[in-house]
Amino acid sequence: xxxxxxxxxxxxxxxxxxxxxxxxxxxxxxxxxxxxxxxxxxxxxxxxxxxxxxxxxxxxxxxxxxxxxxxxxxxxxxxxxxxxxxxxxxxxxxxxxxxxxxxxxxxxxxxxxxxxxxxxxxxxxxxxxxxxxxxxxxxxxxxxxxxxxxxxxxxxxxxxxxxxxxxxxxxxxxxxxxxxxxxxxxxxxxxxxxxxxxxxxxxxxxxxxxxxxxxxxxxxxxxxxx
Amino acid sequence: xxxxxxxxxxxxxxxxxxxxxxxxxxxxxxxxxxxxxxxxxxxxxxxxxxxxxxxxxxxxxxxxxxxxxxxxxxxxxxxxxxxxxxxxxxxxxxxxxxxxxxxxxxxxxxxxxxxxxxxxxxxxxxxxxxxxxxxxxxxxxxxxxxxxxxxxxxxxxxxxxxxxxxxxxxxxxxxxxxxxxxxxxxxxxxxxxxxxxxxxxxxxxxxxxxxxxxxxxxxxxxxxxxxxxxxxxxxxxxxxxxxxxxxxxxxxxxxxxxxxxxxxxxxxxxxxxxxxxxxxxxxxxxxxxxxxxxxxxxx
Amino acid sequence: xxxxxxxxxxxxxxxxxxxxxxxxxxxxxxxxxxxxxxxxxxxxxxxxxxxxxxxxxxxxxxxxxxxxxxxxxxxxxxxxxxxxxxxxxxxxxxxxxxxxxxxxxxxxxxxxxxxxxxxxxxxxxxxxxxxxxxxxxxxxxxxxxxxxxxxxxxxxxxxxxxxxxxxxxxxxxxxxxxxxxxxxxxxxxxxxxxxxxxxxxxxxxxxxxxxxxxxxxxxxxxxxxxxxxxxxxxxxxxxxxxxx
Numbered sequence: 001x002x003x004x005x006x007x008x009x010x011x012x013x014x015x016x017x018x019x020x021x022x023x024x025x026x027x028x029x030x031x032x033x034x035x036x037x038x039x040x041x042x043x044x045x046x047x048x049x050x051x052x053x054x055x056x057x058x059x060x061x062x063x064x065x066x067x068x069x070x071x072x073x074x075x076x077x078x079x080x081x082x083x084x085x086x087x088x089x090x091x092x093x094x095x096x097x098x099x100x101x102x103x104x105x106x107x108x109x110x111x112x113x114x115x116x117x118x119x120x121x122x123x124x125x126x127x128x129x130x131x132x133x134x135x136x137x138x139x140x141x142x143x144x145x146x147x148x149x150x151x152x153x154x155x156x157x158x159x160x161x162x163x164x165x166x167x168x169x170x171x172x173x174x175x176x177x178x179x180x181x182x183x184x185x186x187x188x189x190x191x192x193x194x195x196x197x198x199x200x201x202x203x204x205x206x207x208x209x210x211x212x213x214x215x216x217x218x219x220x221x222x223x224x225x226x
Numbered sequence: 227x228x229x230x231x232x233x234x235x236x237x238x239x240x241x242x243x244x245x246x247x248x249x250x251x252x253x254x255x256x257x258x259x260x261x262x263x264x265x266x267x268x269x270x271x272x273x274x275x276x277x278x279x280x281x282x283x284x285x286x287x288x289x290x291x292x293x294x295x296x297x298x299x300x301x302x303x304x305x306x307x308x309x310x311x312x313x314x315x316x317x318x319x320x321x322x323x324x325x326x327x328x329x330x331x332x333x334x335x336x337x338x339x340x341x342x343x344x345x346x347x348x349x350x351x352x353x354x355x356x357x358x359x360x361x362x363x364x365x366x367x368x369x370x371x372x373x374x375x376x377x378x379x380x381x382x383x384x385x386x387x388x389x390x391x392x393x394x395x396x397x398x399x400x401x402x403x404x405x406x407x408x409x410x411x412x413x414x415x416x417x418x419x420x421x422x423x424x425x426x427x428x429x430x431x432x433x434x435x436x437x438x439x440x441x442x443x444x445x446x447x448x449x450x451x452x453x454x455x456x457x458x459x460x461x462x463x464x465x466x467x468x469x470x471x472x473x474x475x476x477x478x479x480x481x482x483x484x485x486x487x488x489x490x491x492x493x494x495x496x497x498x499x500x501x502x503x504x505x506x507x508x509x510x511x512x513x514x515x516x517x518x519x520x521x522x523x524x525x
Numbered sequence: 526x527x528x529x530x531x532x533x534x535x536x537x538x539x540x541x542x543x544x545x546x547x548x549x550x551x552x553x554x555x556x557x558x559x560x561x562x563x564x565x566x567x568x569x570x571x572x573x574x575x576x577x578x579x580x581x582x583x584x585x586x587x588x589x590x591x592x593x594x595x596x597x598x599x600x601x602x603x604x605x606x607x608x609x610x611x612x613x614x615x616x617x618x619x620x621x622x623x624x625x626x627x628x629x630x631x632x633x634x635x636x637x638x639x640x641x642x643x644x645x646x647x648x649x650x651x652x653x654x655x656x657x658x659x660x661x662x663x664x665x666x667x668x669x670x671x672x673x674x675x676x677x678x679x680x681x682x683x684x685x686x687x688x689x690x691x692x693x694x695x696x697x698x699x700x701x702x703x704x705x706x707x708x709x710x711x712x713x714x715x716x717x718x719x720x721x722x723x724x725x726x727x728x729x730x731x732x733x734x735x736x737x738x739x740x741x742x743x744x745x746x747x748x749x750x751x752x753x754x755x756x757x758x759x760x761x762x763x764x765x766x767x768x769x
Contacts, residue, residue, distance in 0.1 A: 008760045010753060011634075011671055012679035012716045028636070028678070037636055037676040039760065054760055055563065056674020057581060069231045081229060085581040085643045111232040124592055124641045143237040150674070183233075188246060266653045267571055269606035279559035283652065285606025308614055310602060312577040312648035314560050319600055321615065362605040362614065364650070366575065367558045393609075 006043075006207075008054070009036040015049050026051025040150070054205075058083045058149040058179035060118050060127055067144070067177030068129060070112045073104040080114065080129060083149065083179040088127035094119065095131045113139040113183065115175055142173070142185030147198055149180035151205040155198065162201070162211050169218035170194050193218065228316055228469070235470045242458040248466055249278075254452075254507040256462040259515060261378065261522035263386045271387025271441070273522070275379040278464060279369035281313075284379035285362050286387045286441075290394050293349065293356040301348025301356045305334035307363040307376060314368040332489050333363065333377045336449055336478050340486045343384060344442040350398065351405045357389060359441070370468040373476045373489075377449040378519065385446075385523045388438040447478040447486035448515050450508035459500055461507050475501065477508035481516065530704050532689040539701070545694040548684070548744055553665070553755035555672045561648075563673025565755075567665040570698060571655030573607075576665035577648045578673035584644035595640035599628040599647040601662055607654040623659050630683075630712045630721035631666060636676040645675060656702035660685050663712050663722065668752050672759070680752055681721055683712035684744030686737040688729060693736045695744045709734070711741045715749040718742065 009015065013036045015027060023034045027049055036042075040051035060066070060082065068080035071087055078090040090108075092099045097107050108114065115136050116129040131137070147155065155176055156163050167174055170193045172186030184194045197214060204210055238248050247253065257278030266272035269285035293302060307330035309317040322330070337343060348357035361384070363376045453463040453471035460467055463474075472494025478487040485505065490496065496504070533539050543549070549570030558564035561577035568574075584590045601623040605614050616624075631647060647669065649662035660683035667681040687697040689705040697708055707727025713720055729737060 008757060010680065010756055011677040012714075026676070030678075035678070037678070038674055039671050039756065040674075053674050055672060057562070069229055071229055085640055086583050111229055111235075113231045113233050125643075139233060141236065142233060144231050144233050188241060188244060192250070266573065266604075266606055268608055268653050268655075272606065281558070283604070285604060285652075287606045287611035289611060306605065306614055310648065310650060311579070311600065311646065312558070312561065312575060312650050315579050315582075319602075319616070360605065360611050362611075364604050364652070366650075367560055369559055 006041045008039070009042050009051060010039055011035075011037055015042060016044075020047070022048050024048040024050035026053060052153075053150040055148065055150060057085055060084045060088075060121060060179070062118050062121060064118045064178040065176075066116055066118060066129065066179040067139070067175065067181035067183055068114050068116050068179075069144075070108050070110055070114065073109055075102045075104065078104060078108055080116070082116070082118075082127070082129065082177075083146070083181060084127065086125055086127055088116075088118070088129045090114075090116065090129050090131065094129070108138065113144055115139055115177070115183070139175070139183050142183050143191050144181060144183050145195065145198065147180050147182060148202055148205075149178070151202055152176065152178050152180070154201050154205045154210060155182070157211050162214060165211065165215050165218065166194060166197050169215075170197070230466070230469050234466060238467060238470060239456050239458070242456065242460075247460060249464060251462075253459060254461045254511065256511055256515070257464070259378070259518050261382050261518060263382050263522055269383070270390050271383045271385070273379050273382030273386065274366075275375050275382065277371055277375045277378075277462060279367055280371055280375050281365075281367035282372065282375040282379045283364040283366055284376070284383040285364070286383045287360045287362070288387070288390055289358045289360070290350065290355055290397055291358045293353065298353035299346060299349045299356075301343070301345040301359060303334070303338060303343055303345065303359040303361065305330045305337070305361040305363070305380070307333070307365070309365050309368075313365040317365075317368070328491070329372055329376055330363065332373060332449075332476065332487075333361070333380050335489075336377050336447060336487050337361070337380060337384070340447050340478070340480065342381070342443055342446040344444065347442040348389075351402045355398075355402055359384075359387075368465065370463045370465040371451055373451045373474075374449050374462065374515075377478070378515065381446045381448075382519060382522055384441055385443055385519075387441040389441055391438050393438075445481050447480040448512040448519070449476050449478040449487070450504075450511045450515070451476040452504045452507060453492075454494055454496060454500060459503055459507075461511060475504045477505055479505075479509050479512045483509055530700065532701050532704060533692055533694065537692065539689070539694065539698070541698055543698075545692055546740065546743075548696045548747060549698065551748060551751050553668060553751055555668050555755050555759040561669070561673070563669045563671070563675070565665045565668035565672060567661055567668070569657060569661040569664070570696075571653060572651070572658055572661045573653035574658065574661045574665045575650045575652060576662065576669040577650075578645065578666075578669045578675065579648070580645040580673075581640040581643035581675070582646075584642060589644070590642040593641055594637040595635070595643040595645050597628050597632045597635060597637065597645050597647065599624050599631060599649060599666065601627060601649045601651070601659065603651040603654060603658070607651050623662075626722050626724070627659065627663050627666065630663060630681060631670070633719070633721050634677045634679050634681050634714055635670065636678065639676055645670075656697055656699045657685055657710070659683070659722075660710050660712070664748055664752065668755060671756050679714040679716045680749065680756075681712055682715050682745045682749040682752060683710060683722060684741050684748050685710035686741035686744065688727065688733060688737065693733055693740060695740050707733075707737070709737045709741055711738070711745065713742060713745045715746055 119128040119130040170190040172190040175183040260276040271286040474491040552568040563578040663683040688707040712722035
């Protein structure tokens, strides 16, 4: 591994052997060999071999914060697109409002955007989300964009360092969904700056030292930031 | 169907009020246009057009067939468009949907009604044999404004099309040959110039020597499309703009500055002033696009 | 199939100048389309192919869903202008069959059990056709699947061998396909050698089959390296961009 970039691996590539190493996410084992199952960046920690995916759909996990777009309202629930392979179900019991039967459309309707949490995933990957938690609500105003879900961690940065820098220099309110969606609220210039910051992260996601370069980038044209 | 979040729509209109667009363009500004010709070897002519992220490929195939009974001395053209599922998560395989048929018909009209292809020069033997021109439009990547991308691809492909005479010589009988030969000489001998532009100097006696020759074309009109969202008129809509648009207007203008074809689409409406605005923008952008088109065909 | 046309001379030189074991020129690029989840453009001799992957996404209509795994729906389509005589747009019996065998080949390497009820859609568009489009299409699909981040055991790859003028050769060209003695397209998992697709038409002795099969596998291995290079080129460049 060089200091500048991390090692990119592809499906079927041999990454090591058990039991010296142990297979983690994005890997599988065949004849004691650990192999990569998808395109990604190799990450070995405490003898565990992981692949951090570079591409692909959002893979939901219970507890994830996601930004969903309502596809359909029915009498006792909503179907919500959360950018996963499957739509997620939001039941009337999982929202903070008292909803009378068949009154769902008054609260959330097709095209509405919500900040939600993944509640459960069953064996056949049926998803449920909830709005019953702190900081979960229907989003109003602002702008919604999508990014490669795999760069979520880079957008947040270590201990949220990256997202804090972006908020500081753009003076925007930002909500990042783990499912590859970002909601941004602020003035047009600020939003534009956030957009270029996100695409810079997507381009350079697999390199080190990105947070420092980001600060440099945002400092330019941001003279009014005190 | 991709569902457009309401906040995206609101954001686009909010920007509109500030005179801005979602990708930083001005209202009448096009995205970058790239035209690449001769991209398909098997086709008689072909072009790939990129407008921003939108990509359209057009291929021209030619054949010999019978003319329509009511137009015995003109060639036949037909246009088809396929919204193949490769280009968008919302496109499905199967017979063309009405969107694809509208697109094909608008492109077809743009070419046919302004007589861009000189179909009367594509008759081989009156009432019996004429050249058939098939325009096939393949959408490769859909990020809005298929009308302009498709018609531009069709024009670039037609302008680089070579009539495949050599491949079809076997299909012509003595009568066809004599008729066609005279036709060619009439059409392609430029007064005052001895040289026959399709390659062979002894064509009078030797049809075998006839090479493939460029499809006879006149200077084509250029299509420009704008959409209306609330009270704003945006040229060359990207996907996000197109899916929330209330109305769409395509205007094809020629090199003299005249209007040659129009098509209004979607359920919204335009005012007279807005139509004037679109015509003005179509003329200005049309000129620029014409330059790009001419460059791409080496003119 | 037989003809008087000489396809290979006594020195083993083919009409396009290749030796018996030479591939045509191959060029692969990953990630070429904006809307698709993964994509690839591929040129193989005179073939030009685009592949685009969408998914995994919920399979529709519902009755095609498998509650235990994803279904793989490859769709091989030839553009009307991709062949000498214009082809009518839309699927014909040939493209339906090719779509089916390609879908089945891809299913074997994709980790479909990870996505119950889902569909992984692989669209293969042949834009310019010159013998060997199914191999070109499957090879492009393999790269597009990687580009889409689909979990797989391996990157599938295809190549054909055949027999012309009584000799076993690699990767038949247009004339060789039309006037040769036999064509044997195969697809494999290059890491394990497992055969994912195999078709044969023409006439081969068992010995000739074995020779052709081994040659096609070798061809697959060569093409596999080109696939991998194309993927690395796309994704390593992100790292290279900021290197001084």
